[in-house]
Amino acid sequence: MKKVICECGHENPYGTELCESCGKPLKDQGKGLVNMRYEGAARRSQTYSRTIVDKIWNFFSSVKVGVWIIVLTLIASSLGTVFPQEMFIPPGERASVYYQQEYGTAGQLFYQLGFHNLYSSWWYMLLVAGLATSLIIASIDRFFPLYRALKNQRVTRHPGFMKRQRLYHTERAGEDAHDRLKKAGDALREKRYRVREENGNLLAEKGRFSRWGPYVNHIGLIIFLIGATLRLFPEMYLDDHIWVREGQTVEVKGTGGEYSVRNEEFLIEFYDDEDERFINNPQQASAVAKTYQTTVTLFQQTSETIGSGVEPDEVEQFPIRVNNPLTFDGFSLYQVDFKLNELSEFTFAVEPEEGTDDELYSETIDVNLYDPETVYEMDNGFTVEILEYFPNYVFENNEPGTLNRIPDNPRFIVEITPPGEEEGEMSMVGIQVNNPLSEESDYRLRMVDFDTNHVSALAVRRDRTIPILIAGGIIFMIGLVQGAYWHHRRIWIQERDGELLLAGHANKNWNALKKDFSWLSEKTGLPEPADQAEKEETDGTRDEGVKSNHGDAGSDKQ
Amino acid sequence: MATLAQTSSNLLLAAFFLYFLATVFFAVSITGGRFKNKEGDEKNRTGTYGYISSVLAFVSAIGYFVTRWIAAGHAPVSNMFEYTTFLGIMMGLGFVIIYPIYKSRVLGLFTMPIVMLIIAYASVFPTEIQPLIPALQTGWLQIHVITTALGQGILAVGFAAGLVYLIRVTDFKAKSKKVTALELVLFGLLCFVGHVLLNMGFGAAGYEKEFNYTNEYGEQAQMEYQLPAIIGPNEAELASETGSNPLLLAPDFIVADDLNAVIWAFIAGTALYWLLRLVLRKPIGGALQPLVKGVNPQSADELSYRAIAIGFPIFTLGGLIFAMIWAQIAWTRFWGWDPKEVWALITFLFYAAYLHLRLSRGWHGEKSAWLCVIGFAIIMFNLIFVNLVIAGLHSYAM
Numbered sequence A: 001m002k003k004v005i006c007e008c009g010h011e012n013p014y015g016t017e018l019c020e021s022c023g024k025p026l027k028d029q030g031k032g033l034v035n036m037r038y039e040g041a042a043r044r045s046q047t048y049s050r051t052i053v054d055k056i057w058n059f060f061s062s063v064k065v066g067v068w069i070i071v072l073t074l075i076a077s078s079l080g081t082v083f084p085q086e087m088f089i090p091p092g093e094r095a096s097v098y099y100q101q102e103y104g105t106a107g108q109l110f111y112q113l114g115f116h117n118l119y120s121s122w123w124y125m126l127l128v129a130g131l132a133t134s135l136i137i138a139s140i141d142r143f144f145p146l147y148r149a150l151k152n153q154r155v156t157r158h159p160g161f162m163k164r165q166r167l168y169h170t171e172r173a174g175e176d177a178h179d180r181l182k183k184a185g186d187a188l189r190e191k192r193y194r195v196r197e198e199n200g201n202l203l204a205e206k207g208r209f210s211r212w213g214p215y216v217n218h219i220g221l222i223i224f225l226i227g228a229t230l231r232l233f234p235e236m237y238l239d240d241h242i243w244v245r246e247g248q249t250v251e252v253k254g255t256g257g258e259y260s261v262r263n264e265e266f267l268i269e270f271y272d273d274e275d276e277r278f279i280n281n282p283q284q285a286s287a288v289a290k291t292y293q294t295t296v297t298l299f300q301q302t303s304e305t306i307g308s309g310v311e312p313d314e315v316e317q318f319p320i321r322v323n324n325p326l327t328f329d330g331f332s333l334y335q336v337d338f339k340l341n342e343l344s345e346f347t348f349a350v351e352p353e354e355g356t357d358d359e360l361y362s363e364t365i366d367v368n369l370y371d372p373e374t375v376y377e378m379d380n381g382f383t384v385e386i387l388e389y390f391p392n393y394v395f396e397n398n399e400p401g402t403l404n405r406i407p408d409n410p411r412f413i414v415e416i417t418p419p420g421e422e423e424g425e426m427s428m429v430g431i432q433v434n435n436p437l438s439e440e441s442d443y444r445l446r447m448v449d450f451d452t453n454h455v456s457a458l459a460v461r462r463d464r465t466i467p468i469l470i471a472g473g474i475i476f477m478i479g480l481v482q483g484a485y486w487h488h489r490r491i492w493i494q495e496r497d498g499e500l501l502l503a504g505h506a507n508k509n510w511n512a513l514k515k516d517f518s519w520l521s522e523k524t525g526l527p528e529p530a531d532q533a534e535k536e537e538t539d540g541t542r543d544e545g546v547k548s549n550h551g552d553a554g555s556d557k558q
Numbered sequence B: 001m002a003t004l005a006q007t008s009s010n011l012l013l014a015a016f017f018l019y020f021l022a023t024v025f026f027a028v029s030i031t032g033g034r035f036k037n038k039e040g041d042e043k044n045r046t047g048t049y050g051y052i053s054s055v056l057a058f059v060s061a062i063g064y065f066v067t068r069w070i071a072a073g074h075a076p077v078s079n080m081f082e083y084t085t086f087l088g089i090m091m092g093l094g095f096v097i098i099y100p101i102y103k104s105r106v107l108g109l110f111t112m113p114i115v116m117l118i119i120a121y122a123s124v125f126p127t128e129i130q131p132l133i134p135a136l137q138t139g140w141l142q143i144h145v146i147t148t149a150l151g152q153g154i155l156a157v158g159f160a161a162g163l164v165y166l167i168r169v170t171d172f173k174a175k176s177k178k179v180t181a182l183e184l185v186l187f188g189l190l191c192f193v194g195h196v197l198l199n200m201g202f203g204a205a206g207y208e209k210e211f212n213y214t215n216e217y218g219e220q221a222q223m224e225y226q227l228p229a230i231i232g233p234n235e236a237e238l239a240s241e242t243g244s245n246p247l248l249l250a251p252d253f254i255v256a257d258d259l260n261a262v263i264w265a266f267i268a269g270t271a272l273y274w275l276l277r278l279v280l281r282k283p284i285g286g287a288l289q290p291l292v293k294g295v296n297p298q299s300a301d302e303l304s305y306r307a308i309a310i311g312f313p314i315f316t317l318g319g320l321i322f323a324m325i326w327a328q329i330a331w332t333r334f335w336g337w338d339p340k341e342v343w344a345l346i347t348f349l350f351y352a353a354y355l356h357l358r359l360s361r362g363w364h365g366e367k368s369a370w371l372c373v374i375g376f377a378i379i380m381f382n383l384i385f386v387n388l389v390i391a392g393l394h395s396y397a398m
Ligand code: HEM
Pocket: A060, A061, A062, A063, A064, A065, A066, A067, A069, A070, A131, A132, A134, A135, A138, A139, A142, A211, A214, A215, A217, A218, A221, A480, A483, A484, B349, B352, B355, B356, B359
C-alpha cells in the first residue's frame, strides 16, 4: 500500500489520519475537533476490509463488539444464579428431579436449558473465548499504531492540528513571547512535565506511560484466562479428597504413594457461652464452631523405597485447620469435613444362652471394625470365627449386604465353637441385634463395650496453574492502576508568524490539565486556552433541559 | 469489653449525626443567600464546614470501627450490620477523597444523605457481636471485605454524581419516560427510608410476634416477626398470645419474614413518595432540581466517570483478586461459582462495559449517568438480595 507523505516530509503508513510527526490532519480537512484517540494513526481494522481475515479482524477489534461480548457474558452469568448450580444442590439429589420438585416449572426449564451447569457449558466457554479473542485482536490493532505515533511525534505541530484541539487559544504574540516560552518551559519542568523545545516551539508531556495501561491490563487478563483454561488438564489440576481416621495412616492421593499422612488427633472446638463478647446474642455462642483441626504427621517415601517395606521418613507434624492448609511439594491438604464418633471397635464376651457364667463372661475379645480378624481364640478355649462382616448392613433383594466399608451399622455372622467341640453355633450380631442362626444354640456373643473414633476429611489439591494466575492477576492490576490513576497530558505552545498558539490534550481527566494551564498562566502570564468542547457554559441560573451531548475530542467512532 | 462495645455504638451514632450536620451545611451553602464580605467577594464558608463535618464523621466512624474491632477480636465486617455500615463509611471516605478535587458541594448534598441511609439501613439488622465460624477467621477475608467495601463506596459516589447529572439535565416540566425512570430511582431510595423508619418504629414499640411453621425440610420451626405479618410463613400458626393472623402464607422455600419486610418497605416507600408529591406538587426530581442548577453538567459527568475510574481498580482488587486469594485458602479453590462470587464478577463486567462504552462520545452524559445508577443497583442487589435470598457460601446468615 502507498505511504502517505506529509508536507513536513514524514512518511506515514496508509490510512493515517493525523501525520505521525507534525499532526497535520491528512484525511478530512473539515472543521471540528480532531480525533485524538490513537493519535489518528492508521489501524489495520480501519484500513483494510477485503479478505475474510480482514473481516474477522475488524469484527473482533471493534469496541462495540467487545462490549457486546462483555454484556452477554454478564447476562449469561446472572442467569446461572437464578437457581442453585448442580454442585450446590444437596448431595444425593438427582438433578433431573430436584429442580422440578423444588422450583416447579421454572426449575424444570432451568434444568432442561442446561443452566444447572451453566458455567461449564460450551456456549459459556465460547463467550469467554470470544472475549479473549476480542481482547487480543483489539489490543494488537491499536497498540502498534499508537506506539509508532507517540514515538514519532515532533515538537513542532501543524497549525491545523493545534487549532482543532479541545483546549486551544491563539493571540498575537507580544514582544516577550520568546521569553515567556522559556519561562513556561521551566515552569512546566517544575510540574514534572517532560519538556522539549525546538526553534521556538514547545511540547510538554506528562504521564505518557499511562497510555499503555489498557494494553498491560488486557495482557494480564489474557494470561489469567490462559491459566484458567489450563486447569482443564488433569496434569495441571488435581482435586481429590481423603478420609483419615484418628490413628490411621492414609496415602495422599495423586502422589503415587510418595506421601502419606497419619491423623494424630481431630479436634473440634466451640465458642464459650460465658464469653463476654457474645453475652447479648440471642443465638448461643456454644452452637457455633470455633475451630476444626486435624493434627497430622506427614510421611515421605523416596521413589526407590516405595513398596520395599522400608519405613517412610517423617517429614513434619502440622495442625491442619480451615484457612490453614498443609502445603508440601506443590500439594495442599485442606480441612474440609469431619465425622465425629464413628464406631471403631466392639468388645464381645461369650455367654451362655441361659443363666450367666461369670467365668465365661470375664473373657473378652476386641474386634476392630475397620479390619476384623477372621478367627479369635479365647483363653477360656472358645473360638469365635467371623464368617461374614457387613460394615454398613443393609438387607436388599432378600440378601444381607453392605452399603460401603464405613462401619455405620456393623453386623457380623459369627460361629462360636465351645472348647473341645467340633461343630460351632452360628449367629448374627450387631447393634441391638443378636439372632441365633443355628437350630440349637447354647452360647451367644454379648457386646460389652465399644469404642469410637473421629474421622477427618482432607481435600487434596495440586494446582500448577496458580503461578500463571498470580502473574496474570498482578499484571492486570498494574495495568489497571497505570491507566486509571495516571493520565497522559500534553501542552503545545508555539510562536509562529507573530502568533502565539496554545493547545492541550489529555487522554482523560481534563480537569487536571486545565488546572495546569491556569497554574502556568499564573506563573508566566500566558493566556489560558478555552475548552472548545464546552458548547454550553452554565450561567448558574438555568434549571432545566440542558442537553447532554457535549463532545469529547478524544472520542472513538468505533 | 461490654463498655467498649457501648463506646463503639456511641461513636457510630456521633458519626451519623455529623453526616447529618454535613448535609445541613451543604444544603445551606447551596440554597442560602450569598454572603459577601466588605470587598464584595463571595464568602460562603458553609461548604467548607460541610466538608469538615464529613471528615469528622469519617474519623468518628473509624473510631467505631476500631473500638468494635478490639471489642470483638475480629474486624467488624462479618455480618450484614457490620458490612453494610462499613459500606456506608467507605462511601463517606470516597466523598472525602473526591471532594477536594472537584469542590462540588452539590455532590456533598447528595452523597451525605445516601451515606446516612446506608448506615441507618444497616442498623435494622441484628447489631450484636457474633462469633466467627472457622472459614471466616483469616486476615485475607478482612482484607478482601475492607477493600471491596472501599471500592464499592467510591463507585457509589459515582452513582451520586450520576444522579446529580440526571436531575440537572432532565426536563421535569413535561411527562416523559426519563422523568418516570428518575422518579422510580428516588422512589427506590424512599423505600429504604420507609424500611428503616418502620423498623425503628415497631422496634421502639417492642413489637414481636412468633409463628410456628413448617420449614423447607418439612420440620416444625419458629419464626419471629418484627413487623405485622402480611405474609406469614408456610402453614403458620400464631404462637404469641395476641396478634392477628397473616393475610397470606408463603410457600416453604421463601424466607417469609424477609418477604414481609420487603412488602412493608414498598408500602412505606409508596406512602412517603405520594406524601412528598402532595406537599411539593411536582415530581421529586423536579423539586430537587433548583438545588443542582449551579452545576455544570459536564463537570458532573466527568466527576462521576472519575469516581468510577478510581473505584474500579479498588473494587477489582478487593472483590475479585483478594476474594480469590481468600477462597483459595478457605474453600480450597479460588473460584467456585457461588452466587456471591458470580455477582461480584457481574459487577466487574458491568463497570468494564461502562469504561469501554465511555471510549465513544455517544455514551457520555446522560447514558453514562444511567449506567452509574444501574451499577449502584447491582451493588445493592448483591448486598441485599444475594445475601438474604440466594444464600451461598458467603451468606452471613450461615
Ligand atoms: C472484561 C474484560 C475487559 C476488561 C476488564 C478491560 C479493561 C479495560 C480498561 C480498564 C481499559 C481502560 C479504560 C479507560 O481508560 O477508560 C480498557 C481499554 C480498552 N479496552 Fe478493554 N477490557 C476488557 C475487554 C476488552 C475487550 C473484549 C475489548 C475488545 C474490543 C477491549 C478493548 C479495549 C480498548 C480498545 C481500550 C482502549 C485502549 C486505549 O485507550 O488505548 N477491552 N480496557
